[in-house]
Amino acid sequence: MSEAEIPQVDPGVDAPAPTEEEQIIHPKAAPIESRFLYVDVAALRAKQLRRGARHRLDQAEEHPLPLLKAVKAERVAMEEVKQNLVQWDLPDFKVVVDLR
Numbered sequence: 001m002s003e004a005e006i007p008q009v010d011p012g013v014d015a016p017a018p019t020e021e022e023q024i025i026h027p028k029a030a031p032i033e034s035r036f037l038y039v040d041v042a043a044l045r046a047k048q049l050r051r052g053a054r055h056r057l058d059q060a061e062e063h064p065l066p067l068l069k070a071v072k073a074e075r076v077a078m079e080e081v082k083q084n085l086v087q088w089d090l091p092d093f094k095v096v097v098d099l100r
Contacts, residue, residue, distance in 0.1 A: 027087070028084045028085070029084045029085065029086055029087045029088060030084070030088075031084055032081065032088070037088075037090075038081060041081050041086055041088045042074070042077045042078045042080075042081045042086075043074075043077070045077035045080055045081060045086050046073045046074045046076075046077035046078075048077075049073035049076055049077055050073045055076050055080065056080050056085040056086070057076065057079060057080060057083070057085070
């Protein structure tokens with residue numbers, strides 16, 4: 001990147017930086033009734049977690065994952081989907097009719 005593309009920050013301005021301790025409240029998603037949809041949503045969420053997204057699980061939850069299982073992004077994603085913390089939607093389906 002050239003210097004023209006890098007945003008310059010005025011050193012005299014003290015903007016409050018967001019802290020990691022601030023809780024972001026995520027709305028509950030609709031429950032997933034299909035195990036196939038569950039797998040798809042969890043796989044996409046695990047991909048997000050592997051790319052650096054923060055997990056949405058509370059540290060003080062009732063049933064915490066064992067420490068070794070919580071390390072894998074797939075396990076964290078499955079638990080997030082199970083607790084309805086991941087928003088999902090289905091695409092609109094188009095009906096294709098062959099009129100030959």
